[in-house]
Amino acid sequence: MSTHSPSEKPNPILYSSAVSGMIEDGILHLTIANPPVNAISAAIREGLMQALDQAEIAADIHAITMSGAGKFFAAGADIKEFDLPPSDPTLPQVTARIEAATKPVIAAINGTALGGGCEIILACHYRIAVESAKFGLPEVKLGLIPGAGGTQRLPRLTGMVTALDMIGTGKTITAAQALEYGLIDQISAADSFANALRQAVITCTKTIIRRTTALELPAENANDIQAAADKIIVKARGRTAPAEAVRIVSLAATLPVNEALAEERATFLRLRQSDEAKALRHVFFAEREAGKHEALADYTARKVSVIGIAGTGLMGSGIAVAALAGGYKIIGYEQTADAAAAGHARITALLQKQFQSGRLSEAALNNQLANLSVSADITALSAADLVIEAVFDDYNVKSDLFRRLDGTVRADTIIATNTSYLNPDELAAQISNPERVVGMHFFSPAHIMRLLEVVNCARTAAEVLVTTLEVAKKLNKLATICGVCEGFIGNRIFSAYRREAEFMLEQGALPHEIDAALEDYGFAMGLFAVYDMAGLEIAWAKRRREASMRDPSAPYCQIADRLCEAGRFGQKSGKGWYIYPQGKRQIDPDITVLIEAVRTEKNITPRRFTAHNIISQLLNVMALEGEKLLSEGIAARASDIDLVLINGYGFPAHKGGPMFAAQHNKD
Ligand code: 3HC
Numbered sequence: 001m002s003t004h005s006p007s008e009k010p011n012p013i014l015y016s017s018a019v020s021g022m023i024e025d026g027i028l029h030l031t032i033a034n035p036p037v038n039a040i041s042a043a044i045r046e047g048l049m050q051a052l053d054q055a056e057i058a059a060d061i062h063a064i065t066m067s068g069a070g071k072f073f074a075a076g077a078d079i080k081e082f083d084l085p086p087s088d089p090t091l092p093q094v095t096a097r098i099e100a101a102t103k104p105v106i107a108a109i110n111g112t113a114l115g116g117g118c119e120i121i122l123a124c125h126y127r128i129a130v131e132s133a134k135f136g137l138p139e140v141k142l143g144l145i146p147g148a149g150g151t152q153r154l155p156r157l158t159g160m161v162t163a164l165d166m167i168g169t170g171k172t173i174t175a176a177q178a179l180e181y182g183l184i185d186q187i188s189a190a191d192s193f194a195n196a197l198r199q200a201v202i203t204c205t206k207t208i209i210r211r212t213t214a215l216e217l218p219a220e221n222a223n224d225i226q227a228a229a230d231k232i233i234v235k236a237r238g239r240t241a242p243a244e245a246v247r248i249v250s251l252a253a254t255l256p257v258n259e260a261l262a263e264e265r266a267t268f269l270r271l272r273q274s275d276e277a278k279a280l281r282h283v284f285f286a287e288r289e290a291g292k293h294e295a296l297a298d299y300t301a302r303k304v305s306v307i308g309i310a311g312t313g314l315m316g317s318g319i320a321v322a323a324l325a326g327g328y329k330i331i332g333y334e335q336t337a338d339a340a341a342a343g344h345a346r347i348t349a350l351l352q353k354q355f356q357s358g359r360l361s362e363a364a365l366n367n368q369l370a371n372l373s374v375s376a377d378i379t380a381l382s383a384a385d386l387v388i389e390a391v392f393d394d395y396n397v398k399s400d401l402f403r404r405l406d407g408t409v410r411a412d413t414i415i416a417t418n419t420s421y422l423n424p425d426e427l428a429a430q431i432s433n434p435e436r437v438v439g440m441h442f443f444s445p446a447h448i449m450r451l452l453e454v455v456n457c458a459r460t461a462a463e464v465l466v467t468t469l470e471v472a473k474k475l476n477k478l479a480t481i482c483g484v485c486e487g488f489i490g491n492r493i494f495s496a497y498r499r500e501a502e503f504m505l506e507q508g509a510l511p512h513e514i515d516a517a518l519e520d521y522g523f524a525m526g527l528f529a530v531y532d533m534a535g536l537e538i539a540w541a542k543r544r545r546e547a548s549m550r551d552p553s554a555p556y557c558q559i560a561d562r563l564c565e566a567g568r569f570g571q572k573s574g575k576g577w578y579i580y581p582q583g584k585r586q587i588d589p590d591i592t593v594l595i596e597a598v599r600t601e602k603n604i605t606p607r608r609f610t611a612h613n614i615i616s617q618l619l620n621v622m623a624l625e626g627e628k629l630l631s632e633g634i635a636a637r638a639s640d641i642d643l644v645l646i647n648g649y650g651f652p653a654h655k656g657g658p659m660f661a662a663q664h665n666k667d
Pocket of ligand 1: 036037040078116139144146147150
């Protein structure tokens with residue numbers, strides 16, 4: 001088959017546009033290449049099939065290796081092809097072909113192997129990986145299960161408990177874990193990988209081919225398997241895919257492998273067309289889209305090494321922890337030495353907690369502590385490239401801080417406000433160079449919540465916006481850009497949703513009915529239960545402050561006020577929208593009486609609400625508010641609105657966000 005003389009470097013053999021091979025010393029080294037992540041496209045499937053068929057009959061090939069070009073082995077099936085009908089050869093045909101090969105096929109895992117990429121390596125006869133490789137079957141996160149043999153091969157290598165955990169949660173594991181669990185056979189340092197691979201191939205050619213589907217399931221305790229399955233079902237919260245993953249993985253113990261593989265494939269194809277999978281695909285691409293802005297394409301981010309954080313309370317300390325994890329040097333600022341010491345202690349306690357739970361190594365903890373200082377001297381902030389203010393959300397407090405910052409920090413230091421409700425343009429007007437002011441609206445707790453609304457103020461410079469987005473990425477945040485308006489994207493939609501839910505109470509629904517409908521739909525907690533948990537008094541105080549400015553002709557629902565007037569401030573006071581005997585949430589008949597009294601006062605004849613009515617009405621109102629945000633130019637894309645509600649307000653990702661869901665409700 002090879003036609004080169006021993007002295008020349010052979011030309012690669014092209015099996016398709018995405019699969020090439022080189023024959024060296026009787027070994028066919030295959031490389032799959034589909035940048036940026038080697039997603040397994042039709043061209044990869046065709047190329048692998050061609051290569052395997054030709055290698056099978058080539059007398060000069062004794063073994064085959066498979067690698068990915070670049071940093072990935074392969075990140076899974078090409079999701080962009082999911083809306084097309086499946087075409088031959090399918091991925092399960094390819095994995096079956098790999099496993100059936102009569103010459104040893106060795107996975108030479110150069111980087112991350114996810115989904116169908118991981119299924120390819122599971123079908124190989126031996127797996128050797130670089131130390132930095134990662135592994136996962138994240139299909140459930142896309143509303144799917146593995147569709148190319150993963151559900152049957154993984155348990156035969158790792159046992160059911162690990163397979164259920166990996167496939168049911170979609171988690172990614174390290175090479176060290178993969179070796180420990182039996183998913184791979186060997187790890188090698190990158191610089192000695194070629195040698196280690198050569199040795200592995202020699203060993204494989206001398207031993208009997210080990211086909212994964214022919215292996216016995218490792219013996220395990222039945223209770224442990226049941227517990228692993230139950231854990232996934234409990235966490236599924238309205239999603240179909242995790243339960244299907246459990247069902248299909250469990251077939252490894254009860255069905256002949258070919259029947260189980262057929263059931264796996266049929267389930268995968270059915271789920272691929274499900275509303276859940278379509279919604280999660282929408283979210284996947286929405287997240288990738290969120291970072292792209294044509295208007296910013298020509299600008300480069302400035303270098304940011306030092307971040308100042310003015311105000312190290314609950315929000316500021318969370319922001320500091322996120323920024324320390326992003327590798328930044330942090331200078332906190334408080335007005336007094338005592339407050340600075342308390343802020344330093346708060347941040348340190350959060351870092352210690354991460355260390356104790358194993359999320360932070362000792363070296364990382366020490367490194368981050370060394371990068372942290374909190375001072376009562378505002379001039380310390382003069383070293384900062386970016387200052388994020390996280391002081392009390394009051395106009396006088398913030399504008400005073402802005403003016404003091406103006407005289408302290410460099411003229412080009414970016415100043416970001418974390419305000420939720422104030423107008424950042426008015427704050428920007430307080431200082432020189434307002435084009436360096438931007439909003440960074442974090443969600444609490446800021447080191448945990450992934451969402452960040454980046455507020456593009458009237459005068460914000462494009463370069464400042466690009467720099468803020470870059471910082472957001474390093475802070476591991478999902479950033480969406482929004483314009484200035486009361487509540488930005490999230491709180492504005494949330495207010496419309498909350499208002500509508502309260503009007504529904506007047507119209508005939510009860511709080512627990514609305515909450516049950518929301519929880520059934522996929523929210524972790526119903527709206528009224530969330531209110532009780534957060535406490536009702538702050539919103540009540542705000543409504544009273546704003547009462548004189550309210551348009552008397554605008555509809556107003558008084559039910560929440562009546563609760564507060566009756567001392568029902570939520571869970572802390574033992575009662576709110578529910579009662580909490582022994583801390584347990586229960587429906588309170590007094591609330592029904594209170595709501596009925598308001599209906600009678602307003603002459604409203606109550607109507608019955610089904611769960612479907614409740615959800616449709618709430619979705620409708622959120623989508624209408626979303627349309628307004630789009631037409632006002634506050635949000636650039638409907639999918640950004642979906643991301644905000646999913647990541648900041650508990651909207652279930654598997655429904656795609658309010659804009660997507662409202663659209664699909666109509667279809
Ligand atoms: N198919 C198609 N495109 C993909 C893809 C995939 N599986 N995975 C990533 N991409 C694309 C992204 O859309 C993005 O495209 P863009 O540049 O046009 O926006 C580009 O690759 C880079 O992706 P990211 O921006 O996400 O890069 P990161 O480095 O941050 O993350 C990743 C890389 C961890 C691989 C992440 O993209 C990811 O999690 N991808 C999805 C992995 C997955 O779910 N695989 C399972 C697919 S289903 C399957 O395999 C079914 C099988 O069982 C039959």
